[in-house]
Amino acid sequence: MKNKFGQPIELLAPAGDMSRLKTAFHFGADAVYLGGKEFGLRAKCRNFTEPEISQAVEFAKSIGKKIYVAVNIFANNADFPEIEKYALFLEKAGVDAVIVSDLGVMSVFKKHTNLEIHISTQANVFNRHTAMQYVELGAKRIILARELPISDIADICQHLYGKADIEVFVHGAMCIAYSGRCLLSNYMTGRSSNRGDCAQPCRYKYTLQEEKRPGEFFPIEEDTHGTYIMNSRDLVLINHIQELADAGVRSFKIEGRMKNEYYVGGVVNVYHRAMTGEKFDYMQELTKIPHRPFTTGFVFEDQEKEISLSSAIIQKFQIAGISKGGGEVLVKNKITPNDELEILSPHETNGKKFEYTGDLVNIPETVVQIDCPYPLQPYDLLRKARKKS
Numbered sequence: 398m399k400n401k402f403g404q405p406i407e408l409l410a411p412a413g414d415m416s417r418l419k420t421a422f423h424f425g426a427d428a429v430y431l432g433g434k435e436f437g438l439r440a441k442c443r444n445f446t447e448p449e450i451s452q453a454v455e456f457a458k459s460i461g462k463k464i465y466v467a468v469n470i471f472a473n474n475a476d477f478p479e480i481e482k483y484a485l486f487l488e489k490a491g492v493d494a495v496i497v498s499d500l501g502v503m504s505v506f507k508k509h510t511n512l513e514i515h516i517s518t519q520a521n522v523f524n525r526h527t528a529m530q531y532v533e534l535g536a537k538r539i540i541l542a543r544e545l546p547i548s549d550i551a552d553i554c555q556h557l558y559g560k561a562d563i564e565v566f567v568h569g570a571m572c573i574a575y576s577g578r579c580l581l582s583n584y585m586t587g588r589s590s591n592r593g594d595c596a597q598p599c600r601y602k603y604t605l606q607e608e609k610r611p612g613e614f615f616p617i618e619e620d621t622h623g624t625y626i627m628n629s630r631d632l633v634l635i636n637h638i639q640e641l642a643d644a645g646v647r648s649f650k651i652e653g654r655m656k657n658e659y660y661v662g663g664v665v666n667v668y669h670r671a672m673t674g675e676k677f678d679y680m681q682e683l684t685k686i687p688h689r690p691f692t693t694g695f696v697f698e699d700q701e702k703e704i705s706l707s708s709a710i711i712q713k714f715q716i717a718g719i720s721k722g723g724g725e726v727l728v729k730n731k732i733t734p735n736d737e738l739e740i741l742s743p744h745e746t747n748g749k750k751f752e753y754t755g756d757l758v759n760i761p762e763t764v765v766q767i768d769c770p771y772p773l774q775p776y777d778l779l780r781k782a783r784k785k786s
């Protein structure tokens with residue numbers, strides 16, 4: 398798929414560890430973004446050690462793919478000696494770009510490396526003037542704030558064409574704060590979201606207390622799963638990728654470094670097939686992957702009212718296992734005799750179903766041999782319907 402300027406559009410996927418990285422590439426991602434053990438905004442994710450980053454780069458290059466590393470914390474003075482060392486390591490490792498939000502961190506990479514610099518959505522780029530300032534400072538890509546309407550996205554793409562690429566989020570969880578700039582976690586738990594340690598208090602359940610009735614708490618009723626008054630819906634722009642291409646966007650980004658292989662592989666599978674022109678019911682497939690109620694976010698202004706409505710996770714299917722090839726499967730959730738298993742694959746076996754005829758497997762992370770009537774490639778996924786409790 399190409400944008401209005403004739404440039405190929407990149408599909409960029411999250412990778413919380415090596416397994417998810419290989420899953421993303423298997424299903425068609427052109428690049429992945431990941432974090433090291435420090436200086437990224439997903440501290441609770443497994444993340445990559447320095448040797449693992451080197452391994453990831455080597456693997457990506459062997460198949461013609463790219464690796465971007467998030468170094469997008471808002472740094473304190475004490476962070477910079479280690480950031481300088483980390484910058485030198487990332488350049489030596491051969492990563493394709495770094496994602497930064499802090500101007501001081503950006504200056505370190507400019508001074509000590511020749512790495513390509515991408516400006517994080519955390520930097521809140523809302524207009525072409527700010528975007529151009531980053532370009533003049535050396536940025537090669539701007540990841541726009543998620544709160545922009547498509548008219549503004551198109552305007553920025555037009556003015557930056559030939560100077561820097563534009564990347565936008567097309568799928569995944571959204572934050573209640575502008576581009577994730579939130580202090581709620583820090584205030585309530587002492588864990589700073591702007592340094593990668595968000596406790597996600599917006600996902601908590603809350604009650605009301607009336608000032609003349611101290612100690613008397615009233616539930617805020619929403620549904621049978623609970624109340625989520627600050628819990629934003631999930632962004633999904635699968636039905637609007639052509640409009641984003643026509644606006645000039647160069648990279649479609651999927652959120653989710655904390656998500657498992659099923660989420661990463663399943664979402665990449667849908668967007669990759671859509672970008673290559675395959676016709677099927679994209680939304681029906683996306684509803685089979687764990688998600689909150691969907692929204693198109695701020696891209697189309699008439700949808701803004703939907704952003705922050707209370708929303709709980711919808712999970713009708715779950716991953717059963719990950720193929721290791723040759724019929725071997727790494728089990729992720731219990732598999733019971735007579736379970737109907739469905740294959741997710743970038744190949745022609747995608748969507749094929751079969752009945753599991755083996756013994757009960759109830760120990761996650763064990764490898765079993767499964768008698769499947771279809772060929773399974775390494776990193777193909779097996780899913781099953783979740784049984785109602």
